[in-house]
Amino acid sequence: MSGTARQGAGEAARSTEESTAAMTQTRPRPQPADPAPTALDAAPSGRNAPARRAPRPGPRAGRRPLGGAAGVLFEPPGARGRRQRRLGSVAAAALIAAFAAVVMLQLGRHGQLDWARWQPLTQASIQRFLFSALGDTLLAGVVSIAIGLPLGAVMGLLRLSRRRLVSVPAGAVVELLRSLPLLFVVYFFLLGLPSLGLRMPPFWQLVIPIVLHGVGNFAEIFRAGVLALPRGQSEAGYAIGLRHGQVMRLIVLPQAVRALLPTIIGQAVRALKDTTLGYVVSYPELMHQGNVLGSFLENDFLQVYFEVAVIFIALNWLLSKLAEWVETRTGRTPRPVRPRPNTAPQIGVPKTN
Amino acid sequence: MNVVADHFGEILTGFGRTVLLTLVSFAAALVLGGLLGLCRVAPLGVLRSLAACYVHTVRNLPLLLVVVVTVFVLPQLGLTLSLNTSVTVGLAAYIASYVCEILRSGMETVPAGQVEAARAVGLTTFQCLRLVVLPQALRSMVQPLGNMFIATALGTAVGSVAGVNELSGVIRQLNVQYVEPLALFASATVLYVALTLAGGLITGRLERRLRIHR
Numbered sequence: 001m002s003g004t005a006r007q008g009a010g011e012a013a014r015s016t017e018e019s020t021a022a023m024t025q026t027r028p029r030p031q032p033a034d035p036a037p038t039a040l041d042a043a044p045s046g047r048n049a050p051a052r053r054a055p056r057p058g059p060r061a062g063r064r065p066l067g068g069a070a071g072v073l074f075e076p077p078g079a080r081g082r083r084q085r086r087l088g089s090v091a092a093a094a095l096i097a098a099f100a101a102v103v104m105l106q107l108g109r110h111g112q113l114d115w116a117r118w119q120p121l122t123q124a125s126i127q128r129f130l131f132s133a134l135g136d137t138l139l140a141g142v143v144s145i146a147i148g149l150p151l152g153a154v155m156g157l158l159r160l161s162r163r164r165l166v167s168v169p170a171g172a173v174v175e176l177l178r179s180l181p182l183l184f185v186v187y188f189f190l191l192g193l194p195s196l197g198l199r200m201p202p203f204w205q206l207v208i209p210i211v212l213h214g215v216g217n218f219a220e221i222f223r224a225g226v227l228a229l230p231r232g233q234s235e236a237g238y239a240i241g242l243r244h245g246q247v248m249r250l251i252v253l254p255q256a257v258r259a260l261l262p263t264i265i266g267q268a269v270r271a272l273k274d275t276t277l278g279y280v281v282s283y284p285e286l287m288h289q290g291n292v293l294g295s296f297l298e299n300d301f302l303q304v305y306f307e308v309a310v311i312f313i314a315l316n317w318l319l320s321k322l323a324e325w326v327e328t329r330t331g332r333t334p335r336p337v338r339p340r341p342n343t344a345p346q347i348g349v350p351k352t353n
Numbered sequence: 354m355n356v357v358a359d360h361f362g363e364i365l366t367g368f369g370r371t372v373l374l375t376l377v378s379f380a381a382a383l384v385l386g387g388l389l390g391l392c393r394v395a396p397l398g399v400l401r402s403l404a405a406c407y408v409h410t411v412r413n414l415p416l417l418l419v420v421v422v423t424v425f426v427l428p429q430l431g432l433t434l435s436l437n438t439s440v441t442v443g444l445a446a447y448i449a450s451y452v453c454e455i456l457r458s459g460m461e462t463v464p465a466g467q468v469e470a471a472r473a474v475g476l477t478t479f480q481c482l483r484l485v486v487l488p489q490a491l492r493s494m495v496q497p498l499g500n501m502f503i504a505t506a507l508g509t510a511v512g513s514v515a516g517v518n519e520l521s522g523v524i525r526q527l528n529v530q531y532v533e534p535l536a537l538f539a540s541a542t543v544l545y546v547a548l549t550l551a552g553g554l555i556t557g558r559l560e561r562r563l564r565i566h567r
Contacts, residue, residue: 066394066457066460066461067461068460068461068462068463068464068465069460069461069463069464069465069467069468069485069486069489069490070394070457070460070461070463070486071461071465072465072468072469073394073396073460073468073478073481073482073486074396074478075472075478077396085396085397088397089397089398089399092397092399092400092403093399096399096403103430106429106430106431107429107430109431110429112429175546176542176546178549179503179507179545179546179548179549179550180507180542180545180546181506181507181508181509181510181511181521181545182507182510183510183511183513183514183521184510184520184521184524184538184541184542184545187521187524187525187528187538188534188538191525191528191529191534192528192534192535192537192538193534195528195532195534196534196535269413273413273414273415273416274415275415276415276416276417276418277417279417279421279514280514287415287417287418287421301425302422302425302426302429305418305421305422305425308418309414309418309422312413312414312415312418313409313410313413313414316413317409317413
């Protein structure tokens with residue numbers, strides 16, 4: 001059982017690796033007319049090249065050219081093609097505009113667009129209310145990541161242990177944590193535990209389930225990162241006489257963590273989104289306070305939730321910018337181990353301009 | 354343990370609703386996400402930015418917010434649907450943004466040379482997409498899509514906030530009534546694990562079957 005499970009998980013790790021690598025492949029597609037940049041482009045990309053530009057397919061995806069087959073699917077149009085595309089664009093734009101108009105019209109008919117309903121959002125006191133809720137959202141998010149990340153790392157490493165007595169139970173716990181809905185765990189902490197005599201404040205009723213959920217995810221992230229590292233790295237470590245623990249600590253983890261930073265930030269975005277379950281446990285975060293405000297303003301839910309949505313999008317956009325920034329930073333710092341070109345993992349290769 | 358035995362039917366009904374919600378939302382998300390994914394690589398800038406906009410908006414929103422707003426907004430748009438359907442729509446809209454990105458990245462994993470070769474033997478763009486790019490892209494998408502299936506299954510629990518009586522909702526109600534948390538939550542845990550395990554096993558098998566040995 002555990003053998004197949006491990007194998008399956010290995011596949012999972014590999015394939016997420018592949019897909020995330022593909023999502024973030026920033027290399028522009030080679031232009032056949034101009035061979036020089038193509039050659040330069042191809043040079044740093046060994047077998048593992050995409051791994052270093054790891055995960056978090058963030059908002060930047062919008063502007064960059066598509067890679068692989070997706071980028072060359074359509075030939076550059078000729079005169080007639082251009083005309084057709086222009087026509088198609090106009091038609092598509094018209095369709096989208098019509099759809100938006102219908103939505104707006106319907107909302108207007110139900111009075112959702114009346115200024116009286118949006119006006120409260122311009123009041124300073126209401127903004128202060130919502131932004132103090134943002135503080136509570138951030139607090140819950142930061143605390144859950146601060147606890148969940150180290151615990152998850154430990155669980156991931158335990159699952160990779162060579163002792164079955166350790167790896168099998170750790171794997172079972174991780175899989176269990178990953179296969180329970182977060183809300184279900186929240187219900188257990190909200191309704192189940194108090195009747196067993198364990199009552200805690202709403203903050204922990206929210207944060208502990210997020211931490212548990214996060215431990216499962218972080219553990220898998222770490223395991224995938226360690227498994228994605230080329231085998232030669234740890235083999236080389238053993239060859240020069242390091243122990244398993246030393247290989248992990250000195251060789252595998254430093255490289256894995258660097259490659260994983262953007263994924264970890266992606267997981268942080270998820271944790272932040274998960275704090276909205278404070279709605280259920282009455283923890284005063286954005287969603288809960290939005291609901292309170294909506295009923296206080298006599299049914300102006302749509303307007304308040306609109307602002308909550310904007311805050312979330314802005315917040316997560318900032319985080320994904322951070323992930324991008326971290327990526328470029330880690331790409332420039334010198335590596336602790338300096339392997340021979342092309343045979344070693346390409347994590348942290350300085351980008352040549 | 355008695356509660357679980359006495360109300361086994363109710364729990365199973367809740368579980369059935371969870372499974373149904375999962376299947377329908379996932380199917381709808383596949384369709385919507387597939388369309389968005391095709392828009393994402395379309396030659397028309399309007400469609401590309403529409404899909405990009407959708408993905409970047411919805412992916413950054415919490416699922417609970419998406420579901421609650423959907424349930425609230427749909428009637429305002431003149432669509433009075435049952436609660437189940439509304440929650441399905443919200444869940445599908447959320448998952449679709451992920452499916453879209455999976456499809457796009459799947460198509461990006463196919464080497465550009467494949468398209469060039471297809472064009473060289475005279476396939477039209479549509480044929481190239483249908484016969485060359487998509488079959489190869491789908492293979493690399495099986496595992497991420499399996500993960501999305503599991504995410505959908507876990508996401509259905511959010512429906513209980515909107516008032517859908519799926520597994521988590523049933524357990525919550527029974528627990529309020531009978532206060533036997535250990536037995537109730539344990540029974541639901543078993544069912545959830547069974548559902549996600551089944552999802553994982555099916556994906557694993559599919560992937561092994563579809564893999565090309567080179």
